[in-house]
Amino acid sequence: MPKYDAVVIGAGNGGLAAACRMAKGGKKTLLIERHNMPGGCASSFRRGRFEFETALHEICEWGTKENPGGCRRICDEFGLDIPWHMVPDNFRVITTASDGRTHIDATLPCTVKEFVNEMERLVPGCRKSIQDLFDLGTEFHAAGDYSLSVAGKTDPKYMQEHFPNFLRLGSYTVNPPVRQHALAVRKPRRVDTRQDQQRADDRIARMLPQHGRRGVDELHRDRDTLR
Numbered sequence: 001m002p003k004y005d006a007v008v009i010g011a012g013n014g015g016l017a018a019a020c021r022m023a024k025g026g027k028k029t030l031l032i033e034r035h036n037m038p039g040g041c042a043s044s045f046r047r048g049r050f051e052f053e054t055a056l057h058e059i060c061e062w063g064t065k066e067n068p069g070g071c072r073r074i075c076d077e078f079g080l081d082i083p084w085h086m087v088p089d090n091f092r093v094i095t096t097a098s099d100g101r102t103h104i105d106a107t108l109p110c111t112v113k114e115f116v117n118e119m120e121r122l123v124p125g126c127r128k129s130i131q132d133l134f135d136l137g138t139e140f141h142a143a144g145d146y147s148l149s150v151a152g153k154t155d156p157k158y159m160q161e162h163f164p165n166f167l168r169l170g171s172y173t174v175n176p177p178v179r180q181h182a183l184a185v186r187k188p189r190r191v192d193t194r195q196d197q198q199r200a201d202d203r204i205a206r207m208l209p210q211h212g213r214r215g216v217d218e219l220h221r222d223r224d225t226l227r
Contacts, residue, residue: 004030012040020078059084090115139165 011033061069
């Protein structure tokens with residue numbers, strides 16, 4: 001029976017990337033897929049003259065050759081030259097007023113600058129709030145990239161200097177408001193979200209080992225101040 005250094009179950013996006021990376025690193029790798037084709041959510045199928053997507057219909061974080069995103073970097077790493085159809089706009093938003101007439105009909109562009117400009121045109125005075133939201137998302141994304149690059153062994157001082165908002169807000173879980181919304185539209189049931197918050201707090205505490213639980217409590221106070 002053949003022996004392998006690694007066995008990857010599932011030839012979706014993650015499985016393909018993991019198997020390719022290990023094989024490229026010299027590991028004898030077996031990739032197992034129960035379907036008759038690889039790709040997972042990045043595949044499609046035909047019924048008659050129609051083609052259907054299983055789930056994925058666009059790739060984010062592609063970027064440019066000069067400033068590649070995460071997906072493009074992976075494709076470049078594996079030597080994949082895939083022709084993509086670039087979508088110039090994110091999506092179209094249509095809202096109606098109480099009388100049924102169209103209130104807003106706008107197509108939002110892809111780039112941050114153009115997106116912010118269009119939002120300011122639609123809702124005058126919102127520019128700073130929208131830009132702050134993008135900046136916060138960029139910081140969170142960068143914090144995640146940094147954590148992955150050091151295999152989770154983050155330097156607390158570096159985190160405090162470069163990702164202060166992530167440390168202030170990162171322990172806040174979205175589960176409570178999501179579950180509260182679910183309670184409003186479904187049969188009421190008792191929900192205890194303390195365990196969710198505890199797990200989130202523990203993750204942040206591991207990033208700041210010198211502060212421990214006390215540091216997390218201080219972060220909660222900072223977060224409450226920002227609300």
